[in-house]
Amino acid sequence: MLTLLLNIAESQPVLDPAALPGSELSFGWMFVKVIVSMLLVSALAFLAIKYLIPKSPWMKNLQGSKIQVLEKVGIEPRKNLYLVQVAEKVVLVGSSEQGLSALLEFSVQDFQKKTFSVPDQSHEAKQKA
16 A cells, blocks of 8 residues: 555656746745735724724723723832722722722812812821821
8 A cells, every 4th residue: 555655656746836837936026915915904903993893882881881990000010090980989099919999089070170188198097006
């Protein structure tokens, strides 16, 4: 069986791509095809991100949500402060490796007028001691 396969393989001529007419492999032409293909894929990805994803049902749920992150500030790696609006309240939330914690809470009206007051943390710490 093996000898039969070897005989068949030896009798088949090996085709050389350079020997075939019209089969010149030009590096320049292949490079142009790759660049055009990459541009086409990039354009399709851009259009999908710009038009299809915002109209998808799961993104509409996020847009109509009563919870919005107004601002995010990084303090250290993996430690952030978030201003989160929940219905009619604005909450300052701190995040770290240990989890999330609400630091301050005030109304949307006070936040927009910038009339909120920050409690004195040092006074509270003295009372606890």
